[in-house]
Amino acid sequence: MGSGWHEWPLMIFTVFGQCVVGGFIVLAFALFKGELSRYKQQRLLMNMLVLWGLMGVGFVASTLHLGSPLRAFNSLNRVGASALSNEIASGALFFAVGGLGWLLAIVGKLPTGLRALWLIVTMVLGVVFVWMMVRVYNTIDTVPTWYSIWTPLSFFLTMFIGGPLLGYLLLRVAGVEGWAMRLLPVVMLLALTASVVVALMQGAELATISSSLQQASALVPDYGSLMAWRMVLLVAALACWVVPQLKGDRPALPLLSLAFILVLAGELIGRGVFYGLHMTVGVAVAN
Secondary structure, eight states: OOOOOGGGGHHHHHHHHHHHHHHHHHHHHHTTTTTHHHHHHHHHHHHHHHHHHHHHHHHHHHTTTTSOOOGGGGGTTTTTTTTHHHHHHHHHHHHHHHHHHHOOOOOOOOHHHOOOOOOHHHHHHHHHHHHHHHHHHOOOOOOTSSSSHHHEEEEEEHHHHHHHHHHHHHHHHHTTOOOGGHHHHHHHHHOOOOOOHHHHHHHHHHEEEEEEBBBBTTTTTTHHHHHHHHHHHHHHHHHHHHHHHHTTTOOOOOHHHHHHHHHHHHHHHHHHHHHTTOOOOSSSEOO
């Protein structure tokens, strides 16, 4: 029993991956608009290196979860039949297609006509990747704390919480401005509100779930306080992002960077709670 920190490699992999997918979608829409100068487009593409760097960190962390990281490719042996293999394969495909297209665009070898196709395909692959993450946990009916609507909601909400902020930060570094950027904090606010509801509903449901060996509510005794700290960090991140704009200023890059760090910390706490709620395999009973 605990907060799930023993699964830190998976916490990093899932949270980083979901934030990267969300961030890529934001940048892709900015490139789709076609209103950016060639110079700003190139700067924006250069900033995508941050996305692939975070994705790389996530994949490296995921290998540390394996008994032998050198055998990581064995996880692809059952693509199509295993949810875990599908997750790794979809993530690798998202990483490969996104990274290769990015590299070709950077060196000027990606034709303009193919850029839109690359952006669309990579966005779709990113959403599929997040869904395959969900399937790893949401198909295990012997783990009732994961076998619920809260798992897909939590995973996709991380994408909508971290993605807009990460995308906004990279847009600001590239010098991109515009009214559409003011919609991104609203997306995070809505996702954060939904996360509060999910946390409350899931917390209430835990009291109704038990197995022959344990009570779900006893798996993470500090569920309430951990979720409260998570929300404090996420609200603080949103404040760092929004308060300067309410005063008519643009949030400074260091402040935006701090906000993203706060988001990562908050979502890692939430993901730790998720892994901490893993129940011993057995007969589950919902009261």
